[in-house]
Amino acid sequence: MPTIRDVARAAGVSPATVSRALNGSGYVSPETRQRVLDAAARLGFTPSYIARSLVRKATRTLGLLVPDITNPYFPAIARGVEDAAARAGYSVVLCNTDGDPDHEEDYIQFLRERQVDGLVLIASSPRAGELVARGDAPPVVFVDRVPPGARADVVVVDNRRGMLEATRHLLALGHRRIGFVAGRVGSGTAEERLAGYLAALGEAGIAPDSHYIAPGDFTFQGGYQAARGLLSLPDRPTAVVAANDLMAVGVCRAALEAGLRIPQDLAVVGYDDIPMAELIHPPLTTVAQPTYQMGELAARLLMERLEGRAGPEPRRVVLEARLVVRESCGAALAAGGRGG
Amino acid sequence: MPTIRDVARAAGVSPATVSRALNGSGYVSPETRQRVLDAAARLGFTPSYIARSLVRKATRTLGLLVPDITNPYFPAIARGVEDAAARAGYSVVLCNTDGDPDHEEDYIQFLRERQVDGLVLIASSPRAGELVARGDAPPVVFVDRVPPGARADVVVVDNRRGMLEATRHLLALGHRRIGFVAGRVGSGTAEERLAGYLAALGEAGIAPDSHYIAPGDFTFQGGYQAARGLLSLPDRPTAVVAANDLMAVGVCRAALEAGLRIPQDLAVVGYDDIPMAELIHPPLTTVAQPTYQMGELAARLLMERLEGRAGPEPRRVVLEARLVVRESCGAALAAGGRGG
DNA sequence: GCGCCATGTGGAACCGGTTTCATACCGGGG
DNA sequence: CCCCGGTATGAAACCGGTTCCACATGGCGC
Incomplete structure (x- = not known):
């Protein structure tokens, strides 16, 4: 691997001039620049990003912590992050935490040692929030989930609102007995969605x-x-x-096995709009989250912050979820149907 | 950020001794080691991976090029790579190429500049193979697809064999008129699978x-x-x-819309065993590829090579696909059924 | 008592870039 | 003619580690 000094020698100039010529910084005469460019091309010179990072104190690398890239909800977020990063010349290090606080902490420490410039964090535990609050982590943007008390940029979706809309839709179709399959207890996301469900029932005057x-x-x-x-x-x-x-999807399976038709006998609504939602039969009515956009936005906020293009105040972006009506919730119930 | 010299000063020793104490290399007396460890802990010292990489000439970073992490086939591979890498203290940079030769080439160059130690490549174009052959890329392991003529380690699945088994299964159930939905032309994977299908028909004496x-x-x-x-x-x-x-899954949808029942009127078999295969109705018979294992193995081969623990010969690992029989292909056709 | 080896430590070079500072040349204004 | 500012370049310091080499000490075998 040729170094900048090899190029300097080949072009008959000093390393400093090569650096200036290649980066377009400082004064370099056109002829010298050309000589340097030629020499660099001839030698197949590739500047060492490591050496550059050492002096610039920035690696142009982002860490992305997801619970599990294998979960169909996360790839689109990851893709959004990666696209935004790549456009800006950043690279993205992928880490799977399995939602385990220990893994999360280890990875944050690991990435800190590797001097990633910033972190896009889908945090499953409050511990990650504490780490960030203590300053034991690079700059962070929280995505999808926000640990309590963290002063950092966040990109979230209005889960309560999304579930409110979904439940309202069922109510508007005439449903009165609406079951809810909750998420893991302790998950803020799950609680917000439950709250949206309850709020919709409340609006309709139905006691949960x-x-x-x-x-x-x-x-x-x-x-x-x-x-x-x-x-x-x-x-x-x-x-x-x-x-x-x-x-x-599990609900649909159970319904099918119980001999119920969807949507005639049971309407089903999901949340997330993962890729398979529209591919199953019947296609699933669900609440689409702008996952790709979340990732992209998170990466952009993070890079803005890293490059000093953001004010001192933490920013909070709340994106809207969108109800996607497909066939799994069918048409309005017949008047005077089973509803109470 | 405290540096190694700060720690040295605090412990009253030289930077060289701090380095030795922290890395356990060379001679350091137990008392000195302890003083250094204490000082490092007190200052919250984190060694700079960049500086270390500069002198060690290794970043302990792997690049992972996939066409699109959003495609359900790839996350498991990525997860396998990441797990194996993390266990060995490596980090993984994720890149999405969209199967575009230009993107692929740009990313390889990008990762080269960033001095990743090696590449796990799911290559969509022969160009990537040429780059590698020319030596214009870090050490590579090809996964899933192998560009012609590349002298590098590869991890592949026996696609022909997998499809052979799948088609044999249908033949054994009595099917004689078996349709095939091919993959993209020019894709080696697609061609191998087609070859497997044709071979099975041939075995059964059926002219395609x-x-x-x-x-x-x-x-x-x-x-x-x-x-x-x-x-x-x-x-x-x-x-x-x-x-x-x-x-x-598209075939299933078309069948359903045509009023055909699966598997009674039409048996359907897929390939890949993506997560949704077992969740749809009816669950899809398919050929499972050991995707997680592929990623894990690829990363391990790559790291072995990087650390000089592999011989000069390129290694070729061919994993077996496994037929997963689910309900979408049902039981044997009635004797004298529709078959010719 | 001498030489040797094992142990322990520090100084300094080095990895490959960037950047500061000093120097030198040139043309124009006073 | 002199001074000044813009242009062009090189020497050297620096980023934060690792490692080679030199040197000092102490115990042991002969």
């Missing part, structure tokens, strides 16, 4: 019935089990909304 | 009928369109096998 609210864990199996419970209730719901799509 | 082979492009839409064609043939197939799952 705890039997209709089944615990879940964001997995297909969890949704399936929860739905088995809901569907065996004496007064079974005419519609079920799940806190995410994977569980909604 | 070009009407039964529909062109596809690995997308849901492509599979859907292809199936519409196949299902409107005068002597429509009793089974369809698609070169990947996304297209198989």
Whole structure:
């Protein structure tokens, strides 16, 4: 690997001049610049990013911490981050935390040692928030989930609102007994979605019935089990909304096995709009989150901050979720139908 | 950020001794080591990976080039790479090439400048192979697809064999008119799978009928369109096998819309075993590729090579695909059924 | 008592860039 | 003619580690 000194020798100038010629900084005469460029090309010179990072004190590298890239919700976020980063000449280091606070902490430390300039964090534990608050982490943008008390930029979706719209939609179709498959307890996201569901019921003057609210864990199996419970209730719901799509698919499976048709016998609504939502039969009504945009925006906010183009105040971007109506919730219930 | 010289001053020793104490290299007395460790902890010293990389001439960073992390086939590979890398203290830079040769080339150059130690490459174009052959790239392991003529380690799956097994299975169930939805032309993977299909037919003494082979492009839409064609043939197939799952799901949709039941009226088999394959109804029979293992193995081979623990010969690992029988291809056709 | 080797430590060079500072030349204004 | 500011370039310091080499000490074998 030729170094800048090799190029300097070949072009008959000093390393300083080569640096200036290649970076377009400082004064260099056109002829000298050309000699340098030629020499560099002839030798196949590639400047060492490491050496440059050492003196510039910036690596133009972002860390991306996701729970599990294998979960269909995250790839689009990752893609958004990567696209925005690549456009700006940054690279992205991918880390899977499995939602484990220890892994999360280890990775943050790991990335800090490697001097990534900033972190896009989908944080599963409050510990990550504390680390950031203590300043034991590079600049951070939280995406999707925000640990309490962290003073940092955040990009989130209005989960409560999204679920409110989804439940309203079912109410407008005439459903009155609407089941809810909740997310993992302790997840802020899950709680916001539950709150949206409850708020919609409240608007419609329906008292929430705890039997209709089944615990879940964001997995297909969890949704399936929860739905088995809901569907065996004496007064079974005419519609079920799940806190995410994977569980909604589980609900569909349970319904199918119970001999129920979707949407005629049971309307189903999910949340996230993962790729498979529109591919299953019937296509799933769900709440689309602008995942790609979230990732892209997060990366942009982060890079703005890193390059000093952001004020001292932490910024909070709340994106809107969008109800995507597909066939799994069908048309309005017949007047005087099963609804109470 | 405290530097090694700060620690040296605080511990009353030289930077060289601090380095030795922290890395456990060379001679350091137990007492001195302890003093250094204490000083480092007190100052919150984190060694600069950049400075270290500069002198060690290794960044312990791997580049991972995938066409699109948003495609459900790739996250598991990425996860495998990342897990293996993390275990060995390496980090992984994620890049999406969109299968575009220009992007691919740009990214390889980009990662080269950043001195990643090695590349895990899911290469969509022969150009990447040429780059590697010319030595204009860091050490590479090709995964899933191998550009012709590249002398490098590769991890692949026996696509021909996988598709052979899948088609054999349908033949064993009594199917004789088996449609095939092909992959993108020019894709080696697609061609191998087609070859497997043809070989199975050959074994069974069935002459391939070009009407039964529909062109596809690995997308849901492509599979859907292809199936519409196949299902409107005068002597429509009793089974369809698609070169990947996304297209198989498209086939299912087309069948459903044509009023055909799966598997009673049409057996469907896919390829890849993406996460949604087992979640749809009916669950899809498909050929599972050990994607996670591919990624993990690729990363391990690469790191072995980087650390000089591999011989000069390029290694070629061929993993076996595994037929996963689910409900979408049902039981044996009734004797004397529709088969010719 | 001498020489040798193992142990422990510091000075300084080095990795490959960037940047500051000093120097030198040139043309124009006073 | 002199001084000044803009242009052009090189020497050297620097970024923050690692490592080579020199040197000092102490114990042991002969």
